[in-house]
Amino acid sequence: MNKNPSQDHCFREFLWYASLNVLGMIALSCYILADTYFVANGLGSNGLAALNLVIPVYSFIHGTGLMLGMGGATRYSMLRSQGQEKKSNLVFTHALLLVLGFAMVFVALGLFCSGPLARLLGADEAVFEMCRTYLQVLLLFSPMFLLNDCMLCFVRNDGAPQLSMAAMVTGSLSNVVLDYVFIFPLGMGIFGAVLATGLAPVISLAVLCPFFLKKRNHFHAVRSGLSLRTGGHIFAAGVPSLVTELSSGIVMIVFNSIILGLAGNSGVAAYGVIANLSLVVIATYTGIAQGTQPLLSKYYGCGDKGRVQKLLRYGVFAVGSLSLLLYVLVFAGAKGITAVFNSEGNPALAAIAAPGLRIYFTGGLFAGLNIVLSIYFTSTDNVSPANLISLLRGFLVILPMSFLLSGLWGLSGLWAAFPATELLVAVVGGGILHRAKNSNDAQRMT
Numbered sequence: 001m002n003k004n005p006s007q008d009h010c011f012r013e014f015l016w017y018a019s020l021n022v023l024g025m026i027a028l029s030c031y032i033l034a035d036t037y038f039v040a041n042g043l044g045s046n047g048l049a050a051l052n053l054v055i056p057v058y059s060f061i062h063g064t065g066l067m068l069g070m071g072g073a074t075r076y077s078m079l080r081s082q083g084q085e086k087k088s089n090l091v092f093t094h095a096l097l098l099v100l101g102f103a104m105v106f107v108a109l110g111l112f113c114s115g116p117l118a119r120l121l122g123a124d125e126a127v128f129e130m131c132r133t134y135l136q137v138l139l140l141f142s143p144m145f146l147l148n149d150c151m152l153c154f155v156r157n158d159g160a161p162q163l164s165m166a167a168m169v170t171g172s173l174s175n176v177v178l179d180y181v182f183i184f185p186l187g188m189g190i191f192g193a194v195l196a197t198g199l200a201p202v203i204s205l206a207v208l209c210p211f212f213l214k215k216r217n218h219f220h221a222v223r224s225g226l227s228l229r230t231g232g233h234i235f236a237a238g239v240p241s242l243v244t245e246l247s248s249g250i251v252m253i254v255f256n257s258i259i260l261g262l263a264g265n266s267g268v269a270a271y272g273v274i275a276n277l278s279l280v281v282i283a284t285y286t287g288i289a290q291g292t293q294p295l296l297s298k299y300y301g302c303g304d305k306g307r308v309q310k311l312l313r314y315g316v317f318a319v320g321s322l323s324l325l326l327y328v329l330v331f332a333g334a335k336g337i338t339a340v341f342n343s344e345g346n347p348a349l350a351a352i353a354a355p356g357l358r359i360y361f362t363g364g365l366f367a368g369l370n371i372v373l374s375i376y377f378t379s380t381d382n383v384s385p386a387n388l389i390s391l392l393r394g395f396l397v398i399l400p401m402s403f404l405l406s407g408l409w410g411l412s413g414l415w416a417a418f419p420a421t422e423l424l425v426a427v428v429g430g431g432i433l434h435r436a437k438n439s440n441d442a443q444r445m446t
Helices: 005-081 085-112 114-120 130-138 142-156 161-183 188-212 228-302 305-340 347-379 383-396 398-446
Strands: none
Touching: 005 085, 005 130, 005 142, 005 161, 005 228, 005 305, 005 347, 085 114, 085 130, 085 142, 085 228, 085 305, 114 130, 130 142, 130 188, 142 188, 142 228, 142 347, 161 188, 188 383, 188 398, 228 305, 228 347, 228 383, 228 398, 347 383, 347 398, 383 398
């Protein structure tokens, strides 16, 4: 039996975009992993606890950049596939203006509010100064983070996923190298760690520069007043990406607060191991979803619903296969993973982190499915289900679930809150998808 050439082409496109973006997202998540490893070995458990307290702010900055980038690029891709060049350039222009606006807010916070923000996040005297330093430098570099996130999304949607991946990988590898140099040979401590992280998007943007200098880009900034309608389209399409990133930060704040009451700073440091590995796993799922997004938006804009459904099936299969592999690795290697980040050999940290890894990551499959579904709905101009899925898993279910289960079973219950939440939301998302499919089938029959 001969294979359908269009199906082969669609599958090859999926593999190309998704694999490149997965590689890029894994590299991007090395920002935090490199910080975690080098801070743990250079500054001990207090440094690790401080880093874990400030990660939510990084998540918020990165989430804002992705909201503007993914929201703008999704809209740009739909309009361009329909031949509406002028409107697609207006979307890019508005994305840049919004980047500028948010950057000004974050820089102001870095200049005037880094100390109070560190206190708000739960920093005590042992870790306060490290938290304050990290927050201030991170916020002052926020314009680079926001611009980099935005440009990576537009370049990917402009038919250059390989360049987007190369920029992410180069920036992340530079972060790893600079982390080591600044923390160990130069002895710059927590300031060195955050400086390395802040320089990474600058290097990533430098990799993207030839794309614009050689005028390969199809999107351009144009003279335009700020349109609430265009800005609203960007926000509507980008909110799921923001919620996905923001929720990880909010959940970390809540988890840190609960853990401090249950196990103190050693518990927070142990959660740092789990949370940072989770960033890599979630980045992998996000890579699959975001890699598929340009294709989903393009084919939806062209009215090719058959390929849209194929891409959804490919994404679900990829998430399922990857989840099985990842959980086997985490379950078998939980003690070894913990030891990598436990330079002091803290027995309390080891006793908490290893079993926590095994419980927490049972939710990986369901988290991956929820991320793919959210991007699918966004890319097909159906933002309400995407926003619902993101809000449920990001706030409305995970927060009460964490208090409920930790109250019943302590730390074990807290680790179980993540898989319980993702399972419930996956059931809701699957139900919405099934109902939408039945509705479409009924419309075709009438």
